[in-house]
Amino acid sequence: MKDKRAIVVGAGLGGLSAAAYLARAGLEVDVFERNSYPGGYACSFVRGPYEFEASLHELSGIGPPGNRGSCYRVLEGCDVARRVEFLPIDDFYTSIFPDFTVRVPHGWEAAEEAYCDQFPRERKGISRVMQAMRRINDASAEASKITKASDALTLPFKAGDLVRSMGITVAQALDREMKDPGLKALFTNIWGYYGLPPSRLSWLLFAVANASYIEHGPYHVKGTTQALSNAFVESIEDNGGRVHLRDGVVSIEVADGRATGVVTGQGGRHKADFVVCSANPITTCFSLIGPDKVPADYLKALAGRHIAVSTFNVYMGLDHPAADLGLDGHEFFINEGYDYDDQYLRMFTTDRPSYWAVTNYNHADPEFSPPGTSVVVLTALVDYTPWAHLPADRYRETKDRIAREMIEATDRRFPGLKDHLAVVEVSTPITNMRYSGNPGGSILGFDYDLAGSPPFRLSNRGPLERLFFANAWVRMGGGMETCITSGLFAYGEVMKDLRGTRGLAKLLPATG
Amino acid sequence: MALRDLADGLHDVASIGLVLGKQMVADSLADVRDVEPGLPDELVERLHPRRVPGRVAEIIEETASTRTLRLVPVGEPFPPFRAGQFFALLCEVGGVRTSRAYSVSSPPTRSYLDITVRKMPSGFVSVYLCEEAAVGDVFELSGPGGSFYHEPMTDSRELVFLAGGSGVTPFMSMVRSFADLDAGPRVHLVYGSRTLDDVIFEDELAAMARTHESFRLDLVISEPPDEFSGCRGFLDAPMLSSLLDGAEGKTFFICGPHAMYGLCTGALEGLGVSPASVKKEASGPPPDITLVEGWPKKIKPSKKATVRIEGTRSSFEALCGEPLLNSLERNGVAVENLCRSGECGVCRSQLVSGEVFMPASVVLRKADVAFGYIHPCMSYPLGDITIRL
Structure with missing residues (x-):
């Protein structure tokens, strides 16, 4: 050829x-x-x-x-x-809410246990949701192998969960099985990876993507x-x-x-x-x-x-090991409440986000930065629209302000963080546009x-x-x-x- | 079970109705929120233009060997920059298309950009800019670039600027912008020059030191006249320990000729300053690469090596003592670049065969080291090489 x-x-x-x-x-x-x-x-x-x-x-x-x-x-x-070389990450994610913190490991049973430990009264619903996710994942793996039209026609009979998942949001799927808004927020806390809050996010996508993490564990390169x-x-x-x-x-x-x-x-x-x-x-x-x-x-x-949202990143080089500051995992989500719709709406402003990830890259790879130092990154979803209307001369002060406020708020959860900043670099939706060429820095x-x-x-x-x-x-x-x-x-x-x-x-x- | 399935089924039917309804709303919103295909480029261009033209509006003779080119925008305003950052100035000298990175010496609050250039005796571009450039000339600029600026999130409120010769230019931008704000950090500028006549911006700096309590200036002259009452010598350990009122808790910035970096770094180490609180500006290839640590002594800088560019018929002779990027430009091969100090990675290329020398100051990604990439602006061929651009 x-x-x-x-x-x-x-x-x-x-x-x-x-x-x-x-x-x-x-x-x-x-x-x-x-x-x-x-x-x-x-x-x-x-x-x-x-x-x-x-x-x-x-x-x-x-x-x-x-x-x-x-x-x-x-x-x-x-x-x-x-x-x-791929390096395994031991946990799936750690959720931090104002009133509780839960570390979610990977593996179907272990993850289910972590959710149940925090919300023991909802054990049954949690279990049903996890089983549905597994069925959707298995069926979608089957569906991707379909090459004959007859198989495609019989799919709805063999994989009801999969077909149903195409038409509902994550929130709709969970509302049937879970009651506590805290549990729903915890269970869906990784929604930032998929760009939409559970009320608008496809249940199929969430189930399949999460299943991939739960079954095989997350990795770092x-x-x-x-x-x-x-x-x-x-x-x-x-x-x-x-x-x-x-x-x-x-x-x-x-x-x-x-x-x-x-x-x-x-x-x-x-x-x-x-x-x-x-x-x-x-x-x-x-x-x-x-x-x-x-x-x-x-x-x-x-x-x-609809073009998906972009990100705001605060890249931090610390002159201190992150583990000593309480960052004893790879991925943390900080939440100021359970209301993901409110978190999402905030992404269309230049106010400080109320939901962001804290990633400690030295956890999976101790050699990620020089000995005695560490790299921690704060990532929030943000939409590009407020940035598009910002005059060029206000760009820097806006990005610096949000970064400072995010660092302050992260420091309240991991005290000492802001005293060890050696290098800080900040990216915005405009940065994403610049390097990816994607509209909206999606x-x-x-x-x-x-x-x-x-x-x-x-x-x-x-x-x-x-x-x-x-x-x-x-x-x-x-x-x-x-x-x-x-x-x-x-x-x-x-x-x-x-x-x-x-x-x-x-x-x-x-x-x- | 059957009841539950029925309920689920009904729920799904309801959901589909809801979804379709939502989708109709979304569709109508999408019509309003039109896809604007050109918008990303516009937004990026006004902050990070690939090229921006600047016209020389004025030339200020600063010293016998130094002049400032005051550039004004030709069309769009210059993009915002942070005091201490540089722009690359593109020019054609003796038929060679090349560029040099210059720190801006004016503060970011002006509509113009001051580029202050000292004529180097063996210089190429600096000689051209000091002798040939004239009012009305238009140069293309790219940038801004570099991370040699005051970052309140990481730096102390007490800054010590160690400048040598024309390395004072980024500090000039910073000091001027702090004076504009009148609420900046405390600054101590220790500025070394060979003779008193070589000191750039002397009057303005002295005036600022008089009027701003938060700014202190110390000139250090290595070859002063007999009657000179100021500091004599270099920015070495004894000098710094006598001038600095303690080093603890301060953030240090160094910019000057190559020889100065070793001297200052050693002096600061001696004072117990941690490397994390010292920022160094990259300042282009050294005047003599053979003096840089790690250079193989058996290789003469005048030795010739053949450079082949994979995928083309192009090959040429290069001097081992000259940066590869310069040799490429001399031979008509343009490679996009910015800092010319091994730092920004814009000229990143792959070394297919042969060996090059890169000083330890060159900043490469770990993955680029592992997969054989180089930064040609600070790479010196040690023998025949093949590269992939």
């Missing part, structure tokens, strides 16, 4: 994964990336003696040897897994996710592909409704049989292709979807609401023939495991075109 050439637009995780699979299949692959490093959000940066993980909190779908998860298998399939991204590049190049840095695609060429090549920032014009976009579909359609060349239906489908592509849950997300097939997407905006959605998987799906679609077997893809309605 050396005579077939694929061009990948952007070296985000989805693009890298698609490129690695395509290169292994023998296609000639060129990845064009405008930044000086690969990975998109999966990267690191250095300030003084500290190196910071830019985005990863917990990687799902890895699992220990003998119980490898889906993400690990996708990484094996493109010869990346062996180039990276040794040497940060930059090591993962670099490993992708190495695999691509070992298989004859090339990753061109500082040379982003500025336009995608189209002839007869078909993507035929790209023009890059350094002026290169490259013909291609297939174009796979790691870049988001909005920028791809509106600036790289041009809206006049994109079918109107597709543009409408884009406009009808970390998840489109929202995971009911219309944006995995079955209803946009397809990996783009609006033009021979144009594909491999990123958070399409199936399977946002997050690292899902982006990596998206690359595999895009590769699968390219192979269907190559082999002339669109098969089931033709029968199923094109979503979006």
Whole structure:
């Protein structure tokens, strides 16, 4: 297949994964990336003696040897897994509420026990919810293997939970089984990973994503996710592909409704049989292709979807071990109450957030920072809209104020933290936009609401023939495991075109 | 059980109705909240433009060898920066497209940017800017960059600035902005120069020291005239321990010529200052790379090495004693860059074969070390090499 050439637009995780699979299949692959490093959000940066993980909190779908998860298998399939070291994180998360703190381990029984210990009277409901999550997860694994239309037709009879989960929110699923608002807040406290509060978040997405963490445990990447991204590049190049840095695609060429090549920032014009976009579909359609060349239906489908929120990060290098300050785990969620809708609404202002993650990177990897020091990152979800309307000269004071207030509030829970700050770097939705090019600095592509849950997300097939997407905006959605998987799906679609077997893809309605 | 299933079923039907209703509301909202495809770029551009033009509005001769180019925006205002940060100034000198990073010496509260340049005897760009640049010239800038600024969240309220020669420029921006605010931290500037005539901004600094109780200035001159009554010598351990009123609880900033860093760092260590409270500005390649720790003594800086760029037919001869980025530019190969001090990583490239020397001050990601990446702006070929850009 050396005579077939694929061009990948952007070296985000989805693009890298698609490129690695395509290169292994023998296609000639060129990845064009405008930044000086690969990975998109999966990267690191250095300030003084500290190196910071830019985005990863917990990687799902890895699992220990003998119980490898889906993400690990996708990484094996493109010869990346062996180039990276994954470090297990012992707990799933620790929730801190004003009136209680609960450490939730991974593993189905252990996690259930932790919830039940805090809310013993709701044991029955907790157990029913956990069982439903397991059934949904198992059924969704089955569903992903479906290749025959007859199997798809019988699925509703075999997997009622799965089908039902597509139409309800997390809150709807829990309201039937749990009473205490504290329990609901605790059980769903990881919702920040998925960008919407339980009242709007797809139950299917929540169940499947959480199941992946619970079953295989969360992982950290040794040497940060930059090591993962670099490993992708190495695999691509070992298989004859090339990753061109500082040379982003500025336009995608189209002839007869078909993507035929790209023009890059350094002026290169490259013909291609297939174009796979790691870049988001909005920028791809509106600036790289041009809206006049994109079918109107597709543009409408884009406009009808909601862009997920962005993040505000306070990256801190401490001149002291974080464990000594009470940070005896990897991931903590600080909550000022149980009301997740209130937490979500606050994200559309520049007020201090009332829900954020505290991540201690030295917990899983004691060598993460120099001896005697540690790296702790505060992450809150925020929407870009208030930042878009902020005058340029008020940008810094606003970000500094929020960072100071978050540090103060975190210090109340982990006293001494603010006395050990050696380096502080702050990122906002504008920072996310700058490095990812994502509209709104979104970390998840489109929202995971009911219309944006995995079955209803946009397809990996783009609006033009021979144009594909491999990123958070399409199936399977946002997050690292899902982006990596998206690359595999895009590769699968390219192979269907190559082999002339669109098969089931033709029968199923094109979503979006 | 059956009843429960029935109830669930009814609930689901109700849910679907609710979902559809919500979706209709969401759809109508989406129509209002239009996708604005150009917006991200606009928002990013006004804070971090890739390039911004600046016109030389005025040239201020500061000393016999130093001048300030006052740049004003040509179109859009300059992006905001923090006092102490730098911009890269792009120029073409003798047919070579290159750039240099310069700390801004004016405070962020002005609409203009002052770039203060000292002409280095063996300089390339500095000679051009001091001799050729004229009022009306337009330069492209990129930036701002760097983390050499006062950060109230981590720094003490008592700052000690150790400046050498033209390394005073980022401090000038900081001191001027604190004076503007009149509520800044306490600042002690210890400023070393060779002769009195070399001192930049002397009058303004002296005036600020007189009028601002929170600002103290000490000039240290290594070759002063006989009648000079101030401090004589260098910013070494005895000098600093005599000038500093204790070091505890203070945050130190160092910017100056390469030789100064070793001297000051050693002196501060002796005073019991922890490395975490010392900030050092990256200041470009050293004048003589062979004096840097770790340089293999058997390699002469005049030795020639062949540089191949993978994926192209391009190859050329480079001097082992010259940064790879400079050799690339001399040979017409443009590589996007910013700090030219090994710090920012914008020129990050892959070393495919051969060996380069990078000083310990170069800041690489751990994963980049593991996978064989280099920062060409501070990499010196030790023999024939192949790189991937």
